[in-house]
Amino acid sequence: MLKTLEKIPAEDPLNNPEQRKIIDSILEKNKDVAGATMVVLNSLQESIGFISPAMQVYVAKKLEEPVSRVHGVVSFYSFFTTTPRGKHTIKFCVGTACYVGGIEQIIEKAKQILSIEPGETTEDGMITLELCRCVGACSQAPVVVVDDLVQGRVKPNKFPKVIQDIKSEEA
């Protein structure tokens, strides 16, 4: 675990001028808000896509919090990730209704097509597979969420098209 800002890895968002600007503006805007840690981390996760160890140290410094506390919060909530995600994320809802509705078969299919496990990203950095808890679209179970779009009533034999659509959109 990184504890100081002396050795920031070269590829860290903090070393990218554009991302650094975003990070600084988020901190500037929210540093005096009550309960700022969650607000800042949520914004960082949304705009940068992940919260690197160096970013955690940076946030701690700016918010005048111990690094351990910021890291504690980051590791507690499942929405916060510490490594870069793929360009696109496919989330599989593993809530009750989706489980009863057969989401496992769809996960199986995805693993087979992409040769990665949930939680992993394809080698080309294009697609990350994730499991998520109920997205509240239970009446359309089973549900997958592609980036921010909820797709309901997904069938195992129709699922490959979801991946194809992402690929053709990128091509």
Add this chain to the structure above:
Amino acid sequence: MAYFRSHVLISIDPVCVQKGAYDLIRAFQDELVKQGLIDEIEVLETARIGNPETEGPDLIVYPEGVHYTNITVKDVPYLVEEQFLKGRVAEQFVQETKQTLDEEFSAPRAKEVRVILKNIGEIDPLNIEDYIARDGYMALGKVLTEMTPEETIQVVLDSGLRGRGGAGFPTGLKWKFIRAAEGEPKYMICNADEGDPGAFANRRVLEGDPHSVIEGMIIGAYAAGSSQGYIYCRAEYPIAVQTLKVAIEQARSLGLLGENILGTGFSFDLEVRMGAGAFVCGEETALMASIEGKRGEPRPRPPFPAQKGLWQKPSNINNVETYSNVPQIILNGAAWFASLGYEKSKGTKTFSMAGDVKNTGLIEVPFGITLREIIYDVGGGIKEDKAFKAVQTGGPMGGCLPEKYLDLPMDYEALGKAGSILGSGGLVVMDEDTCMVDIARFFMEFTQDESCGKCTPCRVGTRRILEILTRICDGKGRPDDIDTLRYLCEEINENSLCGLGKGAPNPVKSTLEHFLDEYEAHIYEKRCPAKVCKSLIRFEIIDGDCTGCTLCARNCPVQAISGERRQTHVIDPDICIKCGICEQLCPYDAIEIV
């Protein structure tokens, strides 16, 4: 307010958005400009209309009341011409009335009473004027100008309103406590962290009628003497968060939030805070820790939030649905509300129906209605007319109730006695093809994963239960497993701090009680009666029924199926991962599970 002769309400629920609802909105606006109708016809966004079976995107034209579905951008010019220039209905896109207007949308299904859902799908959630036009903020006006805080609390007390988050604590009493508490400022908090898998009522209220919640909170704040409020919404509901932010901004611009509300000298402001995917944050003390920017870990009570809550100040936490009941109670009176419902549970309750039931979706019924009425009359019965096996109520802290409880009246007490909870109103219906041991394992996987780790019985105990259940599902169950499970259930329940730990054993306890035979079949006979547990089943192709269409072989994820075209195929049991795709796809039902 401008006058429009017609309105086009386009549904922006997730499914419709995915199918291009926003493109459709733009296309409508462009076409109306082109036809010179833009001053006569308004395009609005609305919450879900239609039912989950429709193709989407859905839209409704008012006042004509025509419901169209499956509209694409290229259909828009034709639709505008027919509907608005020629005044005719474009029949080919009309959604059958039978499926929609009667069941899901404006007219509630049989036995439904809509109080909380009355505005959903009827108004544009992003336009405060729509809400005001339906008596919105009237209750607030009445409270601020005609009633004292004490009178307001008394009305809510008299109505018998109880917390809709699941615990069922009388709302008026909560408000009384915080009013009496020492310390400033006092915080009004709305729990919109609807984390129970299987529950989505709060999402729909927040997305479809956000102002009802905001108004309820302002009234509560007046009663409690609070000046600042927070709505804590889970990160999984981005549309709800966005809708709330817009709604708060609009309320503020009309002087309904902020300093000196409606010129009465009362001030209250509201902020939305987002969670980040931790189920335990639905527990009130964990939720407050999360708003404070900390790890969402629960703490012991007392002190209760009314004494020491958010930032150690007096705080009041109610659920989305609780708040949205309040304006109605103020407007229609405590007696009206108390006349709905049953014994100690007054008013109505929304239930999110999902699983193996014909009509899935959100319903609102008075307390006291039986599970049978909900599942068979409102829900239309079990899919494919299979046999009912169990209904899981109250999410992962609830229990699975078998058929003998179908005539149970739905209220806080009766469900508690039956070994389940009302919780946030999730109802997952399961048919005969569901393995109850597997379901118990599923829930334990959930609670084990979501346990925050603070209390050892919950952190370690749920993992032990999960290991045992996994073992049983794998056909490696031991004779003493059932006793061990019972013991663990007791220990975890007694020795955990918060509702998550206390409720975690419920799915196991209730399935052990009502479906013990299934556990025994798994353990002693190494058999899964519902044919679900993969280690205990085998897929076989029935010689004679198979036509050799190759559909299964082409879709098998592991190429375990072989055979020539027009010849009976064979599944290689050593390769087969028992995913069940072939069985689902086979058009001739030639694949059986043995």
